[in-house]
Amino acid sequence: MKFSTKEDIEAPIDQVFQMVADFEGLERSALRRGAEVRRVDKMTEKAPGLEWKAKFHFRGKDRDVDIKLVEYNPDTDLCAQGTTDGLDCIVKVELVALSRKRTRMSLDVDLEAKTLAARLLLQSLKLARNTINKKFKDRIAGYAKDIEDRFQRKV
Secondary structure, three states, X not given: OEEEEEEEEOOOHHHHHHHHOOHHHHHHHHHHOOOEEEEOOOOOOOOOOOEEEEEEEEOOEEEEEEEEEEEEEOOOXXXXXXXXXXXXXXXXXXXXXXXXXXEEEXXXXXXXXXXXXXXXXXXXXXXXXXXXXXXXXXXXXXXXXHHHHHHHHHO
């Protein structure tokens, strides 16, 4: 099951990438939403191999997820892979400079079931696909707006 969206952001590509790759900020954001997140690698720089363990409540159940950064190309793209309860998730963010001050962010989330329980979960998500897709696009549009606002405050 795949979710995709694109958003245009009024900010230069390097600034957008800095905010998208602000992993500490993303950790704090997840903590504010009630998730538990902790970094498990010993790396000091941003590069493939960064790893986190997270715990959150979803669809009436506590979920543990292992997340690993598998691609990191400054100013262009990054890709993270997550695994939880027989469900694999790949999140890919790609940035394209439309002009010096405008960037297009593409975000793809691909979910793949590895167990029967995960297939049942995906099936229930597919039944609500339109609603979930709308919420996904709205949330990413809000995130893009937040990036624009943070950039505007910097300048």
